Every structure is written in structure tokens, then in C-alpha cells.
Amino acid sequence: MAKSWVNSAERIGADLHLELSGPGGRRAALTRALRDAVRSGRLAPGTRLPPYRSLAADLGVARNTVADAYAELVAEGWLTARQGAGTRVAERAEPLRPAERVAPRSPRTPPRARGPRHDLRQGTPDVSAFPRAAWLASYRRALQQAPNEVFGPGDPAGRVELREALTEYLARARGVRTEPGRIVICSGFAHALRLLFAQDTGSGTGTGTGKDSGAGRGGSRGVLRGPLAVEAYGLGFHRELLAAAGVRTVPLPLDEDGARVDRLTRERAVLLTPAHQFPTGGPLHPERRAAVIDWARARGGVILEDDYDGEFRYDRKPVGAVQGLDPERVIFIGSVSKSLSPAVRLGWMVLPERYVDAVLAAKGEREAWASVLDQLSLADFIVSGAYDRHVRRMRQRYRSRRDRLVTALAEQAPHIDVTGVAAGLHAVLRLPPGTERSTVKAATWQGIALDGLAEFRHPEATGSDMPVRDGLVVGCATPSEHAYGAALEALCGVLPPGEERGSDGG
Numbered sequence: 001m002a003k004s005w006v007n008s009a010e011r012i013g014a015d016l017h018l019e020l021s022g023p024g025g026r027r028a029a030l031t032r033a034l035r036d037a038v039r040s041g042r043l044a045p046g047t048r049l050p051p052y053r054s055l056a057a058d059l060g061v062a063r064n065t066v067a068d069a070y071a072e073l074v075a076e077g078w079l080t081a082r083q084g085a086g087t088r089v090a091e092r093a094e095p096l097r098p099a100e101r102v103a104p105r106s107p108r109t110p111p112r113a114r115g116p117r118h119d120l121r122q123g124t125p126d127v128s129a130f131p132r133a134a135w136l137a138s139y140r141r142a143l144q145q146a147p148n149e150v151f152g153p154g155d156p157a158g159r160v161e162l163r164e165a166l167t168e169y170l171a172r173a174r175g176v177r178t179e180p181g182r183i184v185i186c187s188g189f190a191h192a193l194r195l196l197f198a199q200d201t202g203s204g205t206g207t208g209t210g211k212d213s214g215a216g217r218g219g220s221r222g223v224l225r226g227p228l229a230v231e232a233y234g235l236g237f238h239r240e241l242l243a244a245a246g247v248r249t250v251p252l253p254l255d256e257d258g259a260r261v262d263r264l265t266r267e268r269a270v271l272l273t274p275a276h277q278f279p280t281g282g283p284l285h286p287e288r289r290a291a292v293i294d295w296a297r298a299r300g301g302v303i304l305e306d307d308y309d310g311e312f313r314y315d316r317k318p319v320g321a322v323q324g325l326d327p328e329r330v331i332f333i334g335s336v337s338k339s340l341s342p343a344v345r346l347g348w349m350v351l352p353e354r355y356v357d358a359v360l361a362a363k364g365e366r367e368a369w370a371s372v373l374d375q376l377s378l379a380d381f382i383v384s385g386a387y388d389r390h391v392r393r394m395r396q397r398y399r400s401r402r403d404r405l406v407t408a409l410a411e412q413a414p415h416i417d418v419t420g421v422a423a424g425l426h427a428v429l430r431l432p433p434g435t436e437r438s439t440v441k442a443a444t445w446q447g448i449a450l451d452g453l454a455e456f457r458h459p460e461a462t463g464s465d466m467p468v469r470d471g472l473v474v475g476c477a478t479p480s481e482h483a484y485g486a487a488l489e490a491l492c493g494v495l496p497p498g499e500e501r502g503s504d505g506g
């Protein structure tokens with residue numbers, strides 16, 4: 001039977017697997033295996049081989065078998081044996097003959113795809129501003145202070161340290177009313193949607209019946225059921241994710257006051273971005289906020305509040321969470337994807353009490369998504385004040401980016417309205433009807449990456465209820481500081497020209 005041996009790193013440095021198989025007995029098999037290891041480079045020149053006794057013990061062969069194999073390879077020139085220096089791989093082991101040459105390895109890092117010259121897509125914070133030193137300090141403190149049980153399986157609710165920190169932070173910064181027992185940690189907004197709408201294997205028709213029937217009945221899958229009302233403009237990725245879970249989404253028209261919540265009908269749940277409608281911009285009007293709470297109370301419905309960039313407000317007064325109006329009617333969902341980095345993959349759901357058990361059941365018995373060490377780091381990051389400092393710094397930076405965009409447009413394209421700039425990391429440029437597609441095309445030709453509003457429109461949003469809007473969604477955060485001016489310059493260069501004024505106009 002074939003025998004194999006994996007050496008330990010401290011004995012000969014690199015991990016090596018020897019397979020003793022093939023014809024000719026164990027000595028021949030070991031000789032062949034070692035020769036192949038040297039020839040292929042798995043045993044590098046100068047590497048010290050283990051003493052006869054330990055290799056023999058590892059492989060379950062006689063000590064003499066190893067001694068004979070080493071001797072043969074020394075004789076062939078593959079190994080050297082010197083008194084006091086042990087047996088080593090020869091420094092100039094025979095080069096590979098051409099026929100044996102292995103194909104060149106592909107480089108470890110794949111070649112970088114050439115990106116656009118100017119990246120004005122929304123979605124990413126300024127990645128150059130990740131607070132590396134402060135995050136590292138929090139990570140170190142968290143690791144030093146963590147009790148041993150942290151390194152065992154994690155609680156699916158998330159670490160209590162983080163839930164406590166979020167309870168205080170969300171109350172202070174976003175007006176969220178909750179307690180640690182109502183918070184479930186997840187890996188971000190998308191994960192929260194997956195947990196809430198995990199494909200339902202039950203026999204429900206999808207609409208639910210009776211009061212509060214948005215809640216799943218029994219079973220660990222599908223806390224909520226569709227159809228789900230969503231804003232007529234939103235993130236296609238979320239709609240697709242819901243569709244993949246079998247959830248039908250129904251578009252709600254938008255106007256200058258936000259989502260037309262008066263159009264909610266048979267749906268049991270509605271997904272909104274009340275602080276900063278994504279992507280068109282404005283906050284949900286206070287009357288609409290009150291109206292959607294009334295709807296939820298009257299119909300036993302639930303509001304999913306996506307607070308994706310609630311911290312980044314500039315001109316207007318802070319817009320608190322709708323959740324604060326009625327914590328039993330709103331599932332408030334946030335993440336660090338815009339405030340810190342989408343690479344951290346940490347988010348939170350603030351739940352009405354009646355959903356807590358079902359969401360925990362959907363998560364399973366142990367934490368399987370959000371690293372417990374990262375959770376503790378984020379808890380420290382928040383409690384130490386580093387999160388507030390970072391958000392304040394980024395708010396200033398994004399505000400200045402926003403100001404530069406507005407100024408550039410006022411100077412170079414004053415006929416283009418810019419909206420949605422009171423908050424967030426992106427703006428919407430309103431375009432003359434029928435010009436969006438050609439403008440996006442022109443931008444692409446000029447190496448500018450950005451999206452047209454059409455990208456975000458719900459495919460079932462129709463006609464008079466929700467007239468098509470021509471526009472560009474412009475992210476302000478992605479280009480590096482030194483490249484931003486050139487990106488704005490390029491952007492202004494591809495915008496449709498304004499109407500010519502009559503010669504007597506003035």
C-alpha cells in the first residue's frame with residue numbers, strides 16, 4: 001500500500017508530501033519520491049533533510065531504508081552529506097531537462113484589468129481613507145482583551161459587546177430606539193435581505209394572511225414573505241437577490257417627497273431608503289414617514305429601513321431613523337459598507353421583538369458569516385470614539401467633493417440640475433429627456449465610468465405613475481483626491497449642451 005509523509009515545517013522548512021508508491025519496494029519508492037521532490041523544486045537547494053530515524057518513523061519504514069535512499073541520491077548528486085551538516089539538497093541540483101520543464105507558473109496576482117480612466121460610479125467609499133491605524137489599534141485591543149470563549153463558535157446574534165455599542169451609537173447618531181437583545185449582527189444589508197427572505201419551502205402563497213402575517217410561520221426559512229413593495233428606483237442587485245429568493249417586488253412611484261407610500265396596497269412589507277432615497281436623493285417627507293407607520297399599524301405590515309449612508313448628511317438637519325417612530329413596525333438595517341468599507345462585511349438588523357427568534361433561526365446555531373474578531377474590533381472602534389472621528393472626517397471630505405462637483409457644473413454646465421446632494425456619496429444629474437443613453441455612451445468613450453438612472457429603475461415601473469427620468473448617477477467618492485478634478489472636467493465635457501439663447505436674450 002502507498003505510504004505518505006508530510007514533514008513538519010520546523011524540521012526541513014517547507015511542507016513536503018512524499019508518496020511512497022510504485023514498483024521496486026520501499027527503498028526504490030522513497031528514492032524516487034525524494035528525487036522527484038528535488039527535481040520539481042519542492043525540496044529547495046540547501047534544504048536539510050530529516051535524520052534517518054525520524055523520517056523512518058514518520059514513514060513506518062526501516063532506518064536503513066532511509067539511509068540507503070539518501071546514499072543513492074548523494075551518489076547521483078541530488079543530495080550532499082557532510083559530517084555535522086546532515087544531509088541536504090545539493091546546491092546545484094541538476095537543472096531540469098527541457099522536456100521536463102514545467103510550464104511557467106501564472107503570476108500570483110492576476111493581471112489587473114484596466115479600469116476606466118475616471119471612475120465616477122456610485123457604490124464605493126473613498127478606499128484610500130480606510131482608517132488603517134485606528135482599526136489596527138481596535139483589533140489589537142479586542143484581541144488582547146478577548147476571553148478564550150471568543151475563539152469558539154460564535155453566537156448567531158453577534159457579540160454582545162458590539163450589540164451594546166450599536167445600541168448606544170444608533171440611538172445617539174440615528175435616533176434608533178432599541179436594546180442589545182433586538183439587534184442581530186449580519187454581514188451587511190444584502191445578507192440581511194437573504195436572512196429575511198430565505199427561500200420559503202413552505203406551502204404559503206406568498207402573500208400571507210391576517211395581522212402580522214409578514215412573519216414566517218414555523219420553520220427556520222423565510223422570516224418575511226413577498227410581495228415586497230420597493231421604491232421604483234433602487235439597487236438592481238437587491239431586486240435580483242429577492243427575485244432569486246422567490247420574492248416578487250412591486251414598485252412604488254417616487255416624487256419629490258420620496259416614495260408614494262399612499263400606494264401601498266396588499267403588500268405586507270415595504271423596503272425604503274428614508275434618509276436618502278437611493279439613488280435619486282431626497283429624504284422621505286415627514287408626512288410620508290408618519291403615513292407609512294400608520295399603514296404598517298393598520299395592515300400589520302413591516303417597514304424595512306435601509307440606512308445605507310445615514311451618517312453622511314451635509315446641509316440639512318439630521319434625518320433620524322423612521323424606526324424611532326415605532327420600533328415594533330420597522331426593521332432597521334445598517335452596515336459599515338459606506339461608512340468604513342464594504343470589505344469589512346459587517347452589518348446589523350434592529351428588529352421588532354416578534355422577529356428576533358425567526359431571524360436567529362434563519363442564521364442557524366452558530367455564527368457563520370460575520371467574523372467574531374471583526375465584531376469585537378468594531379465594538380472597540382465605536383466605543384473608543386474612532387468611528388465618530390472617522391465619520392466626521394469622511395463627512396468633510398465627501399462634502400468638499402460634493403461642493404467641487406456642484407461648482408464645476410455651475411461653471412461649465414449650468415443648464416444641468418444636480419439633485420440629491422444634501423447627503424450621501426453620490427449625486428444625480430438631471431438630463432434633458434431622451435439624452436441619457438447617448439450621454440452614458442459618450443462618457444464610456446471618454447473613459448468615464450458612471451451609470452444612467454435607467455440602470456436603477458424597476459422593470460415594472462410604468463408610465464404616468466412613474467415617468468421615466470433621464471439622469472446620471474455620479475459617485476463622488478471613488479476617484480483619488482488628485483484625480484478628482486480631471487474626472488469632473490471630463491464629466492462636464494460629455495454632458496449634453498444647453499439650449500442656445502436667442503441673440504436678443506439677456
Ligand SMILES: Cc1ncc(COP(=O)(O)O)c(C=O)c1O
Binds near residue numbers: 123189235336342
Ligand atoms: C442602497 C444600498 N443599500 C445598502 C447598501 C449596503 O450593502 P451591504 O451592506 O450589503 O454592503 C448599499 C451599498 O453600500 C446600497 O447602495
